[in-house]
Amino acid sequence: MNTAQQGIFIEGTTAFTYLEYKLNFSGDQNKLKTALRNINELNDENISIIICFGKKVWDWIVPAWSPDSFADFKEVIGQTGYSMPSTQRDLFFWLNSDHKDNNFDVARAIHKEMKSIAILEIDQEGFRYHDSRDFTGFIDGTENPKDDDRPDIALVPEGKPGAGGSHVFTQKWIHDLESFHALSVKKQEKVIGRTKPDSIELEGDDMPEDSHVSRADAKVDGVAMKIYRRSTPFGNVSEHGLFFLAFACDPYRVQIQLERMTGATKDKIHDKLMEYSKPVTGSYWFAPSKEDLYDILN
Numbered sequence: 001m002n003t004a005q006q007g008i009f010i011e012g013t014t015a016f017t018y019l020e021y022k023l024n025f026s027g028d029q030n031k032l033k034t035a036l037r038n039i040n041e042l043n044d045e046n047i048s049i050i051i052c053f054g055k056k057v058w059d060w061i062v063p064a065w066s067p068d069s070f071a072d073f074k075e076v077i078g079q080t081g082y083s084m085p086s087t088q089r090d091l092f093f094w095l096n097s098d099h100k101d102n103n104f105d106v107a108r109a110i111h112k113e114m115k116s117i118a119i120l121e122i123d124q125e126g127f128r129y130h131d132s133r134d135f136t137g138f139i140d141g142t143e144n145p146k147d148d149d150r151p152d153i154a155l156v157p158e159g160k161p162g163a164g165g166s167h168v169f170t171q172k173w174i175h176d177l178e179s180f181h182a183l184s185v186k187k188q189e190k191v192i193g194r195t196k197p198d199s200i201e202l203e204g205d206d207m208p209e210d211s212h213v214s215r216a217d218a219k220v221d222g223v224a225m226k227i228y229r230r231s232t233p234f235g236n237v238s239e240h241g242l243f244f245l246a247f248a249c250d251p252y253r254v255q256i257q258l259e260r261m262t263g264a265t266k267d268k269i270h271d272k273l274m275e276y277s278k279p280v281t282g283s284y285w286f287a288p289s290k291e292d293l294y295d296i297l298n
């Protein structure tokens with residue numbers, strides 16, 4: 001049985017770095033493989049580096065096979081004026097640790113390997129904010145799958161190409177906190193679909209159909225489209241938001257949620273949260289299992 005890359009399921013950590021690169025495809029494949037082998041060796045008990053490929057670079061270095069449904073992220077356009085741009089890039093590194101200083105050292109070491117073959121387009125630090133809250137002040141992750149449920153939701157199942165690997169989605173959101181916090185707490189809770197202090201889901205008539213929870217909690221043919229989210233807040237006084245990061249056994253699960261959030265659906269209902277926060281990037285990735293990663297790079 002193939003195993004997920006180290007760090008995907010390590011929770012409770014506080015320091016995160018998100019690096020997205022555009023690759024120069026005219027270069028030598030071996031240079032990229034050597035760089036990624038060296039980067040993979042930076043994993044240790046203090047820090048995890050999750051290596052994720054965009055579809056174009058996957059097809060370049062793994063022409064023999066591809067995970068099912070693995071494709072570039074395409075702009076999602078809703079019917080009420082809300083949309084999500086695609087900024088599909090080629091390589092994504094997620095650093096997950098408890099130490100901002102380790103992240104900085106490792107991010108620089110990654111860049112040393114990558115800089116002659118790729119352009120760094122996202123270089124973002126994220127951090128745990130209070131008790132795992134988003135900057136809106138709401139706890140993010142309450143409905144995330146727990147413990148043994150996580151691999152079934154986040155990893156490609158045994159018997160499928162890429163088993164033990166994960167479909168990954170990244171999306172940087174910029175918040176308009178001033179307008180969100182100008183709402184009464186009751187109204188903020190209606191936007192999210194949960195109570196603010198203790199993250200209790202609104203029920204019955206209290207839960208609007210355009211709340212974030214109503215739009216994200218999707219079912220298709222009776223199957224709940226669960227994903228495993230590892231987003232964190234990022235930023236400073238002038239610009240801040242959520243770096244959304246999710247792992248899924250099938251990218252369709254993410255796609256359906258994005259379509260429901262933008263109102264690219266028959267019901268044309270957009271997620272109320274989109275009125276207060278704006279997605280500015282979006283890419284799909286594949287994080288192969290440890291074993292597949294080894295085979296690809298050696």
Ligand code: HEM
Binds near residue numbers: 140173254
């Ligand atoms: C500005 C961006 C976003 C913010 C601030 C945000 C925040 C939240 C919060 C506060 C919750 C409720 C607590 C929880 O269960 O975690 C939540 C739930 C959820 N979010 Fe988001 N989220 C954002 C974007 C997204 C995106 C882009 C997706 C999908 C691709 C998504 C998927 C979900 C899902 C699946 C749930 C759980 C729904 C349920 O089953 O109850 N979120 N989010």
